[in-house]
Structure formats: structure tokens, C-alpha cells
Amino acid sequence: MSMHTMSLGQQSRLLGRYLLLMFIACIFIFPIVFMMMSSLKPDFQLLSDTASIRAFLPVGDISLDNYRAAFDRAPIGLFIFNSIFITATTLLLSLFLASVAAFSFVFIDWRGKSFVLAIVVATYILPFETVAVPLLLLVNKLPWLSSEGVTWGWLNSYQVQIIPWVVRALEIFLFVQYFKDLPKDLVEAARVDGASWFQIYYKIVMPLSGPVIATVAILKFLEMYNNQFIWPTMVVQEEGYRPIMVGLQYFFQLNTPWGEVMAYLTIITLPVLVFYLALQRAFIASIASTGVKG
């Protein structure tokens, strides 16, 4: 329907609708804009700007000084590297182990399958928070093979932030749900032709699974990059292994250097936002898919 064919009443109703949509959009976007603009301003201007619309505008004494100061205060490059390394490793391991497990649940008959599946399903309702404290004791006693031989205790390491997070029931579910809808005869035909299960997995099933891989990757990315806070706080005391969210503690002090904090927050957030805006359909589809099956 174009504007010309609308009555005046319809037009004003449409205008009202847009005004409402825009007002709500401001509520969501202004704090984020405020964060980014503040990161460019010296502290005294940042504080006085909150009194006016200038808080949301790049005006006054604009510079990247806060970013320089933030990098001086904390080893931000190291924290970013740690977060990206932990996120990427977990994500790849998770995609592989969850899809392979889901493959065996959907396409193969094996003894004990229903038992294993039932246990995996049961862990769906177990939030990580309920096992964090005993897990702290457990990882403190696990062995690890390194160049110096067998060492005990995983505290202060990358593996303690990666391995416990690799597999979650949700990811297996999402793959199972997707695999169930794939045509079964494709797999059976390959089986009759003598293909091994693993060949079928990576030559037939995985190439067809783009959408579910994207979904799991996005959910895992958000979980690992954004939400790793409680666990690294508990198991990492050494700076060298700290992820970026925990690094924020360098800025907790009596007189908060707000300009630097806003710079740090912007550094953390910008890559995710760019990623989101570029792939927003996939992001939204992945969230929607978590809600399809309860």
C-alpha cells in the first residue's frame, strides 16, 4: 500500500506507529551510543556532558586518549587474545563433538544409546552455576600432560576455561533436531554402497548442515565471549590466562576512570556488534531456534 492511497486517518495512525517504534528504539540504542561517545571524551567533559544531549554526540574535545590510557592500565591485547583463543577453541571442539554425538543418536543403532541419550537430556536442566563450586575442587585435582610431564591441577590455564564448556545438551539437541529432518535414504544408500559411518558424517551429513552449524556457532560464541565471568573469576588468578570480561576488574577502584572504562567496554563490545549487524538474520534465527523445542 503506498502513501497516496491512504486516508488521512490511516496516515496519521502509521505516523504514530513509527513514532512509537522510534521512541522504543531510543531506549535500546541510547545507552550504547552514550558508551561509545563517552569513550572519546576526557573525564571532566564526559561528566558535564551527561547534563545535556551532548552525552550522545561526538562533540567537544574528542580523542582516542582514553583508549591509549586503557591499554596502559591493563594488558588488553593479551586479554583479547585469551578470550578469542578460548572462544574459538571451545567453539570448534563443541561443533565437532556435539555434531558427531548427534549423528550417532540419529543415524546409528547402538547398544546403550537410549541410556546415554536420557542422561544427556537430563543435564539440560542443570545450570552451570549449580556445579561451579564442586567443579572448582575437581579441576584442582585433574591431571594434565604437558612438556614437563604430568602435572596436577588445572587452575590458571587455558584448558580449565575450555574443556568443561565444550559440550552442553542444548548443542546436541539442536543437531539432533536438524539431523532428524534430513532424508534418511541418503544415509542408507551410502551405507549400502559401503561408506563408513565417519565418511557419511563428513561427506554427506555435515555439508547439508550449514544452518544448524551457524546456529550452534553463534550461541556458543555468545556464551564463551560474553558470558565467561563467574568461572574464570574462580579458576584464573594469573593475568596471563585472564579473559576480557574478568580484565574489567582493573578498572574497579574508588575513583572510577570513566572515560577509560567506556573505552574498554567499547573495545569489548564493538567486535560483537559488528558481527551481529553483519549476520543479524543468522543471530536472530539462532535465538529463535532455541525456543522452537522446549
Next chain:
Amino acid sequence: MSTSIKRGNVAGWLMAGPAFFLICLFLILPFFMAIWFSFTDQRLISPNEPEFVGTRNYERLFGMSLLTLDAQTDESGAVKMKDGEPVYPRLRSYTRDKDTYPEYFRKRQWFTIDRSDNRRTFVLASDIVFLKAVKNTLMFVAIVAPVQSGLALLLALLINQKVRGINIFRTIYFMPVVISMVVVSMLWRFIYDGQNGLLNNILGFLSFGYLEPVNWLGNTATALPSIMAMSIWQGVGFFMIIWLSGLQTIPPTLYEASRIEGASGWQTFRYVTWPGLRNTAILVMIVITMQAFTLYPQIAVMTSGGPLDSTQSIVFQMVERGYEKQDISGGSTISVFLFLFVLTISLLQGFLTRKKS
């Protein structure tokens, strides 16, 4: 024939084995460890072997007693008054005397209830901070769950219309969801600041200076509600998308039929939209409730449980004990308690969804 083709015991275990092993080692084993530790005095590092202590950890968390006392009287029988209030015997004489009053020993006053004719009931508890954490978490759940899901539904209905550019609005409403709660909490600490905070300035501007600045996070009355409001802001887009995918499963023919019948907007919502959203509604409520129960980063970044324990949460207390104080048994006891909550919620979900089919 097809069963023999699908048969593969070795392949099956090889493929599912690694994932199953990791789930067992990092979720199931620690879950049972939590239950066991909650009955011992396990610490992270201790020279002594942990001992079985029965239900002592639970008693320490939940121990509560009621003590009703009469106001003190002087020789003539009149009630002693001080500053217009009747004077009651000192609680210490009850809570420090293990031999005469073992049930009150080492408990502290949580709150009091005034009865008629100069009697007062003292509610004593072993662990007031934990009980406040439970109370705050329940309040958080009770307010955030309905408000967040309700607002998310309104946004979903708003976004579900076919007008030009609607995708831009959807993208913006969802934006805070992809930002870490840690980042959001730090940002809002500044927005809520008592002196230069953005919120105070905006409210002052909108009310022409009528509203006085409030130290939102420094005030026992406003700290928890402020955290609730921020949490709703951050997460509402997530549930908007879940509602939206629920809305899109409702067949358009139903809407057409109701339009032909001449139904009003409200009637269409009441008799077409809402019944079609039943399962989505249950899912949304369950997920919000589960998330709200594990309230943590907001507290850790914004208030550390203060002021005066007004923002303590269950998970914050769990970390405080299990990690900060290295009291594994105390933290595990809280974990078990949290799990029982979550289990109740999931059973409720199972019950609600089963009832329909």
C-alpha cells in the same frame, strides 16, 4: 535389513563417547559431588580429612526460630518505655546461652513482628545474609519474569506488523542481547550514578528539575529495582524473538477468519493470538525464571550485594562462600538448594506442557 545396516555398536560409542564423557565429568560428577559435600565439612585446601557432618550445613543456612517476649516492666508493673517504645529484654541473654536455650544459640535477629499488648515476636535466623539473598532472588524472579515476558510480548506484537523498515527496529531492539551482561552492568553503573548519572539528568530534565537526583545503587530501596530494570532492558529482546517465532506459527487463515467475523483487535488477540501462544508462553516463563534464579554478574559488577545486603543473591552468596572463603561444603549446600529450585521449575514446565496433549 535396514536394522542391520543401521547397526554399529563400536561406531556409536566412538562418536557419542567423547561428548558423553565430558558431560559426565564436568556436569554429572560435580553435581553428585555437590550433594555429598553438602553433608561434609569439605574445604578447598585443608590439612584434615573432610568429615561427615549430617545436616549441619543446611541447619546453618536455614536455621530459624521464633522468640516471643513480653516488654519489661518496672516494680509497679508498668511497661518500661524508652523513646516512646516499650523496652524488651536483651536478645543476647537468649542467643548466647547454649545450655538454657540451645534453639536460639548464635542466632541473630532478622526482623520483628509487633503483637498487641506489648509483646513482640523476634524472628531469629542463623544466616541472615543467606536468607536475604534468597528473598532478593525470589523478588527478582517474581518481578522480572512477568514484566520482562509481558514487555517482550508487546514488542513482538509491535514488530510483527508489516510496515516498511520494521527489520531495522527489530535489529535495534535485539541489540542489547548480544552485549555481555558484564559490559551492560558496568555501563549502567555510570547511568545510575548519584551525581553525574545519565538517568538522574534525564529525569531532572523531563520533570523540569522537579525530581531530586537519586543514588540509585547506593540506596537500599532502589538498588535491587534498578538492577531489575537494567536486566529487563538487556534481555527483553531475546524473549521478543522467542515470542515472535511463536506468533509466526499461528496460521494467517485464523486472522483472516477473525477479520471477516469483524473481531476487534483485542478480541483477535484474546481468541486467536493468545491461545496459539500457549506453549511459547510456558517456555518464555520457564527460561526467564531459570535465568533470573542464577542472578550474578549484575551483582558482582554493580553492588557486591550491598548496600546493607539489599542486593545479595543466591549465586553471589554461593561464589562468596565456595570460592572467596574456600568453603566448598557451604557453597555446595547453596548449589543443591539452587538446583532444587530449578528442578521444581522444570517439573512444572513438564506438567504444564503435558496437560495439554
